[in-house]
């Protein structure tokens with residue numbers, strides 16, 4: 031007997047997201063260099079693991095509060111206030127199952143079927159799937175083709191009377207571009223004029239290079255009033271497996287998302303949240319500095335190697351840990367990915383992130399120096415055999 035899937039599941043059945051992700055260890059066993067995933071190859075720092083072990087011994091083995099550990103929420107509110115001159119309280123923060131959980135809860139809590147949400151093209155593939163799952167309509171806003179920065183006119187053109195939400199991700203996965211203050215101001219102008227809700231995913235806010243200042247939606251006071259901030263522990267602290275993220279918003283903005291979360295999962299792992307609290311205490315410390323130095327070295331190494339490949343074009347990443355590479359070939363991005371995989375390297379198809387990613391591939395540099403060098407060498411050799 032087969033039981034048909036719901037219409038909601040059918041709406042996401044064809045996405046590349048559903049079919050991706052062979053784990054890095056399995057790829058290595060198959061002799062393939064894994065440069066596809068956004069999972070840092072660092073182990074979670076020892077002081078965080080120790081805090082989790084202590085929490086287990088102290089009895090953090092029960093259901094947690096559905097909104098999240100009160101001390102963790104208070105610490106996150108304090109961090110947001112320090113970093114962005116805000117006045118959040120613990121009540122404005124919802125701890126979620128990774129930032130993925132925050133994105134789902136925020137979308138399902140705020141949008142009705144038929145509502146439109148704007149998302150940039152290209153962008154992290156989860157947004158479109160979540161919108162489709164809840165029956166909302168994703169509307170793509172192309173970035174500028176020359177540098178993947180904001181095109182304010184394209185944004186304005188995409189707004190209709192049905193638009194309720196704008197989803198932003200800066201620094202951006204997959205393009206590694208970080209928006210400037212003036213770009214955020216242009217977004218603010220549109221959000222305020224059309225009374226939209228901004229879902230601002232800032233998960234790479236601490237993986238930024240060359241001392242450039244990161245500008246958050248929360249740095250613009252009027253925009254902050256209409257912002258649901260998404261962030262998490264996966265990237266800054268190499269904690270992808272702990273499934274810890276959060277949503278922050280003023281004026282009761284997180285309450286609908288909290289209702290979704292209560293209904294789906296009740297609460298987040300209690301000891302993971304205690305580990306998260308310890309993690310915050312180490313922010314800005316030796317571990318973070320070392321991680322950034324290593325990422326920076328890998329960024330320069332990989333960029334130099336990619337720049338030497340005649341059919342590749344890639345800007346130096348401004349933030350996050352991805353190379354966004356234009357490949358000169360008549361093959362589609364998905365075909366290129368299969369071709370590169372047959373030649374021993376796993377990368378992501380640019381089209382997974384939206385039609386604007388066609389012609390591109392995404393490689394991670396959250397991998398070892400050796401794997402980056404070997405992977406790019408294999409790509410370069412394979413590129414010579416690509417159809418023109």
Ligand SMILES: Cc1ncc(COP(=O)(O)O)c(C=O)c1O
Nearest residue numbers: 068128129130154203262264275
């Ligand atoms: C832009 C962006 N947002 C959210 C996530 C999800 O992170 P997590 O659910 O591990 O917190 C990712 C993961 O790659 C991402 O790139």
